[in-house]
Amino acid sequence: MKVKRIHQIENYLKNKQEASLEELKDHFNVSLNTIRRDINELTKSSTIKKVYGGVVYTKDNQVTEAFEDRNVSHLEEKRKIGQHCAQFIKQHDIVYLDSGTTTHFVLDLLDKEIEFTLITNSLEVINKAVKFQNVTLIVIGETYKRSTKSFTGISDDQTINKFNINKAFMSATAFSIDNGASNSDLLENRIKKLICDRVQDIYLLIDDTKFGKTSLYTYCNLEDIHTIVTNNGVAQAYVKPIEKSKTKLILL
Amino acid sequence: MKVKRIHQIENYLKNKQEASLEELKDHFNVSLNTIRRDINELTKSSTIKKVYGGVVYTKDNQVTEAFEDRNVSHLEEKRKIGQHCAQFIKQHDIVYLDSGTTTHFVLDLLDKEIEFTLITNSLEVINKAVKFQNVTLIVIGETYKRSTKSFTGISDDQTINKFNINKAFMSATAFSIDNGASNSDLLENRIKKLICDRVQDIYLLIDDTKFGKTSLYTYCNLEDIHTIVTNNGVAQAYVKPIEKSKTKLILL
DNA sequence: TATATTTTGATTAACTTTTGATAATTTATA
DNA sequence: TATAAATTATCAAAAGTTAATCAAAATATA
Numbered sequence: 166m167k168v169k170r171i172h173q174i175e176n177y178l179k180n181k182q183e184a185s186l187e188e189l190k191d192h193f194n195v196s197l198n199t200i201r202r203d204i205n206e207l208t209k210s211s212t213i214k215k216v217y218g219g220v221v222y223t224k225d226n227q228v229t230e231a232f233e234d235r236n237v238s239h240l241e242e243k244r245k246i247g248q249h250c251a252q253f254i255k256q257h258d259i260v261y262l263d264s265g266t267t268t269h270f271v272l273d274l275l276d277k278e279i280e281f282t283l284i285t286n287s288l289e290v291i292n293k294a295v296k297f298q299n300v301t302l303i304v305i306g307e308t309y310k311r312s313t314k315s316f317t318g319i320s321d322d323q324t325i326n327k328f329n330i331n332k333a334f335m336s337a338t339a340f341s342i343d344n345g346a347s348n349s350d351l352l353e354n355r356i357k358k359l360i361c362d363r364v365q366d367i368y369l370l371i372d373d374t375k376f377g378k379t380s381l382y383t384y385c386n387l388e389d390i391h392t393i394v395t396n397n398g399v400a401q402a403y404v405k406p407i408e409k410s411k412t413k414l415i416l417l
Numbered sequence: 418m419k420v421k422r423i424h425q426i427e428n429y430l431k432n433k434q435e436a437s438l439e440e441l442k443d444h445f446n447v448s449l450n451t452i453r454r455d456i457n458e459l460t461k462s463s464t465i466k467k468v469y470g471g472v473v474y475t476k477d478n479q480v481t482e483a484f485e486d487r488n489v490s491h492l493e494e495k496r497k498i499g500q501h502c503a504q505f506i507k508q509h510d511i512v513y514l515d516s517g518t519t520t521h522f523v524l525d526l527l528d529k530e531i532e533f534t535l536i537t538n539s540l541e542v543i544n545k546a547v548k549f550q551n552v553t554l555i556v557i558g559e560t561y562k563r564s565t566k567s568f569t570g571i572s573d574d575q576t577i578n579k580f581n582i583n584k585a586f587m588s589a590t591a592f593s594i595d596n597g598a599s600n601s602d603l604l605e606n607r608i609k610k611l612i613c614d615r616v617q618d619i620y621l622l623i624d625d626t627k628f629g630k631t632s633l634y635t636y637c638n639l640e641d642i643h644t645i646v647t648n649n650g651v652a653q654a655y656v657k658p659i660e661k662s663k664t665k666l667i668l669l
Numbered sequence: 670t671a672t673a674t675t676t677t678g679a680t681t682a683a684c685t686t687t688t689g690a691t692a693a694t695t696t697a698t699a
Numbered sequence: 700t701a702t703a704a705a706t707t708a709t710c711a712a713a714a715g716t717t718a719a720t721c722a723a724a725a726t727a728t729a
Binding site: 176185217302304305306 | 418419420421424526528529530540543544546547550553554555556557558559560561563566568576
């Protein structure tokens with residue numbers, strides 16, 4: 166009985182963040198005394214703090230955007246790569262911005278006056294894009310995937326196929342001369358493939374650590390990529406073949 | 418409870434941006450002296466600044482929901498209505514949360530442990546829902562509409578029709594006994610209608626100012642609504658007919 | 670079933686917060 | 700600069716909270 170109630174109290178506090186002892190007494194129909202004893206036990210084991218007259222649940226509830234960025238590797242390279250691509254978006258473009266930790270930076274330096282259509286499946290891109298008054302924002306994908314902060318899973322290919330996209334800014338888990346741009350998630354791969362099949366200019370935004378690797382599913386080959394934007398540090402073994410191809414290489 | 422009041426003061430200021438000490442004294446029913454002491458504590462921990470005769474909330478760098486809430490009328494009623502509905506969401510429910518300024522509050526007091534599927538077209542709901550680890554989050558609608566912060570326009574009705582939703586928490590521009598729940602945007606109306614045609618239990622979350630009015634398009638009639646949740650202040654002229662109907666009425 | 674153990678609620682004394690009053694000081698502005 | 704209003708500091712009374720004690724009730728164990 167007691168253990169069960171203590172657990173319930175913990176849950177109650179998790180949701181409400183804070184509560185007075187009076188409130189808990191009424192809610193759990195026990196005496197103030199009992200609540201006190203329960204709270205005494207809880208404060209030992211849980212992240213609950215006692216304050217005069219009540220309790221507060223202390224656990225970092227808010228993870229800020231900046232905090233999330235802190236765990237991104239090669240952040241500054243990615244920022245540079247993304248921001249460099251802002252210049253490629255022109256008036257009346259129909260643009261696809263991929264999910265990932267690089268592509269959303271494209272919007273950071275983008276002129277707020279440009280009118281264009283932005284198609285994306287990335288929640289980070291969506292939240293940055295809503296601030297652009299002249300952007301027509303379209304989301305594709307249905308089911309939210311926490312690990313990539315993107316909406317994956319599309320009900321039918323027609324949803325994507327009806328858009329005439331002229332520029333796509335893509336991310337990738339890996340890139341190699343032979344296997345092109347690849348990633349590891351099947352649902353995401355399906356969207357990437359559908360986009361790349363339809364778009365005129367594919368921009369691949371990857372930092373130098375992605376080169377010479379291959380992930381599970383290829384979604385696009387080297388010859389289909391219009392421009393690769395990356396940071397300086399790519400080995401000559403990869404630079405040479407790209408320079409021989411018709412794909413443009415930008416080293417930042 | 419001191420801690421609770423201080424927290425409430427902080428929230429109050431987040432919404433109002435600024436307040437005089439007199440105003441705070443009246444709102445929280447404590448002495449000026451106590452408010453002063455509370456403010457002193459708050460200025461240490463929060464982004465609140467003391468000015469002569471009052472306090473101001475200095476806008477923080479994160480995009481807070483509170484900032485957006487600033488211009489919402491009847492905010493406290495809406496918060497109460499939304500938060501009250503948290504209890505209706507149970508394990509394994511498939512829930513639709515409508516766009517609007519009330520419905521997203523449902524998530525504020527919701528148990529983070531409950532596993533359920535959440536379908537929505539509201540960006541505010543999406544951004545609150547991503548913090549729930551046990552929620553399967555599905556977005557419907559494609560094109561972002563700034564005025565309602567929601568995704569409207571769906572490529573085909575099948576997208577919605579494939580979900581078996583059992584509870585829908587709906588907002589409305591207006592509600593009347595004869596014309597039911599109505600709103601003014603055609604694209605939004607289409608989604609609302611599709612949802613209401615398929616869902617088992619329709620909860621209508623509206624503040625008292627919406628009663629006795631009719632907007633352009635009706636999406637749902639009184640007899641189809643399971644429960645109306647509103648604040649106390651609804652005229653008897655509307656309360657009586659609802660109580661006679663099979664629709665439940667909750668006055669907060 | 671009887672007995673030990675735990676949990677509970679009532680009581681109360683010790684303690685903390687809140688309050689309002691007063692007086693001295695600071696601040697805004699006419 | 701004068702004046703009114705706001706602020707700070709201090710204090711003691713009032714109100715609310717806590718922790719300790721103890722007996723009754725519930726529960727577990729022999």
